[in-house]
Amino acid sequence: MRHTIKQGVMIRIAIIFVVVIISGIVTVSGMNQIRRHSEATELATEINALVLTAEKAHYGWVENLCSAVAMGTEFTGSSDYQGCVLGKWLYGSERSKIENQEIVRLMEEMKPIHQAIHESAQQVLTLKETDQAAAIDFYLNNTKANVVNLVAILDQVAQITEKEVAANQAGLITSESTTKVISIFTVAVTLVVSILLVVYILKQVVKPLQVVTESSGNLSKGNLDFEIDIKSDNEIGMLAESLNSSAKSLKLYISDITKILSRMAAGDLSSTSSIQYIGDFVEIQKAIETIGTEMSQTMDQIHSSASQVDAGSTQVADGAQNLAQGATEQASEVDNLMNMIEQVSEQINSNAKSASITTREADGVGEKIDQCNEQMKKMAEAMGQISSCSGEIQHIIKTIEDIAFQTNILALNAAVEAARAGSAGKGFAVVADEVRNLAAKSAEAAKSTTELIEKTLHVVSNGSELTELTQESLHSVVEGAEIVTNQIKVISSASMEQEAAIGRIKDSITQISTVIQSNSATSEESAAASQELAGQAQVLKQLIGKFQLRKR
Structure with a gap:
């Protein structure tokens, strides 16, 4: 059965606690006894002093009463049996503190005697007024006898209190001695147990911990060649065993890891751990396994990649050679293209010049057509004015016709009147006929003029109408001329832009030619680099071939 340090320390501390608790209990009990003895002694001393005072007071009271009876002096004593010192003690609250039943019994015995003493004073004084001898006899046989009895009882109380004081003093001394002895014993036991506890801790804890600390220092320095020599079945012994086991396990793990890493360094990536790790070291074992697996897979992939690079570099070299040859052919075709573009550029320049001349001529024709259009507008305005004047002439002819008609009517009326006048009116009839003829001619002339004007208006x-049609045709011709002129300008502008574009195309083709030449040189360099890369891929495959990879 293992005995732990905690159990050993707790047992010793428990012993100290038990001793301290027992000492405390005994000390408290002794202190209580001392307190009780002190209180009892104090109470007995107070009662003894009170008894002595009461005896003295009642002796003085009785002498005062005797002097008053025998000599006729004034009595100054009190007849109140509860007002004196003894009466206050007998009837007061202090009585409840008295535990001695003998004293309590004597107090009950004193009460009637004490009361009779004080009440007899008034009787003695009353008898003195009538019969002094009877008063003296009552005083001697009653009052003084009662005082003697009271004093005797008080003496008994005094004796009892003196015995209590002596007994309490003896008990107080005994309690003090017992308390001192127990306190000294407790201190001695506590000191011994504490010393044993310190010795136990030094032997079972401190020294083994020093050994463990020194060995742990070796462990912290990376030195695993140690063994903690502690033969104990407590926690420190278990700690030493754990440290020894941990050191052996660490040494074993380090040896295994070193072996695996050395094999990996030698190119053997198929090496695995030969022992089973435990605890958090399992993660290290998993990490080493993962490293070996990943490196093996990586090397395998590098080998595959090197093979692919070798094959790809050969293809790239062939492609670069083909590209260089194609670049040379492209350079030749670009030169031919430049010549063709030079010809196209010359044709575009010629077209641009012709379009410029045509534009100027079209602008001149357009201006002349605009002048004709303006003249036709003026002629249309003149024809309108003629038509307006013809209308006015028709109005005038209409007026002439009306005048001829009225003249004809007037001539007719004149002929009628000339016929009525007979021969006297013959001359007037001739005039009327001439006027009628003239009116007829005027009407014919107006009719002819009207016909002529109507033909003129038609x-x-x-x-x-012809002028308007001509004007519309000229307007259409103007619009068409403007469209032709604008199209010629567009053609001219497009020709200029084509000329500029041809210039940029020439520059671009020049750059393309430069790029093709550069590509040709680059292709040759790429071919050389591809051949070099193929050589390096072969070297890489040879290097990877030195590693022993894990089988999938």
């Missing part, structure tokens, strides 16, 4: 209307 011709003017046809001229106006």
Whole structure:
């Protein structure tokens, strides 16, 4: 059975606690006894002093009464049996503190005697007024006898209190001695147990911990070649065994890890651990296994990649050679393209010049057509004015016709009147006929003029319509000329832009030619680099071949 340090320390501390508790209990009990003895002694001393005082007071009281009876002096004593010192003690609250039943019994015995003493004073004084001899006899046989009895009882109380004081003094001395002895014993036992506890701790804890600390220092320095020599079945012994086991396990793990890493350094990536790790070291074992597996897979992938790089570099070299040859052919084609573009550029320049000349001529034709259009507008306005004047002439002819009609009517009326006048009116009839003839001619002339004006208006209307049609045709011609002019300008502008674009194309082709030449040189360099890369891939495959990889 293992005995732990905690159990040993707790047992010794428990012994100290038990001793201290027992000492405390005994000390408290002794102190209580001392207190009780002190209180009892104090109470007995007070009662003894009170008894002596009461005896003295009642002796004086009785002498005062005797002097008053025998000599006729004034009695100054009190007849109140509860007002004196003894009466206050007998009837007061202090009585409850008295535990001695003998004293309590004597106090009950004193009460009637004490009361009779004080009450007899008034009787003696009353008898003195009538019969002094009877008063003296009552005093001697009653009052003084009662005082003697009271004093005797008080003496008994005094004796009892003196015995109590002596007994309490003896008990107080005994309690003090007992308390001192127990306290000394307790201190001695506590000191011995404490010394044993310190010795136990030094032997079972401190010295083994020093050994463990020294060995732990070796462990912290990385030195695992140690063994803690502690033969104990407590916690420190278990700690020593654990440290020894941990050192052996660490040494075994380090040896295994060193072996695996050395094999890996030698190129053997298939090496695995030969022991089973425990606890948190399992993660280290897993990490080493993972490292070996990952490195093996990585090397395998590098080998595959090197093979692919070897094959790819050969393809790249062949492609670069083909690219260099194609670049040379492209350079030749670019030169041909430059020549063709030079020809196209010359044609575009010629087209641009022709378009510029055509634009200027079209602008001149447009201006002339605009002048014709303005003249046709003026002629249309003149035809309109002619048509307006013809209308006014029609109005005038209409007026002439009306005048001829009225003249004709007037001539007719004149002929009628000339016929009525007979021969006297013949001359007037001739005039009327001439006027009628003149009116008829005027009407014919107006009719002819009207017909001529109507023909003129019809011709003017046809001229106006033709003028409008001509004006519309000229307007269409102007618009068409403007469209042609704008298109010629667009063609001219496009020709100029084509000329500029051809210039930029020439620059771009020049850059393309430069790039093709650069690509050709780069292709040759790439071919050389690919061949070098293929050589390096072969070297890499040879290096990876030195490693022994894990089988999947």
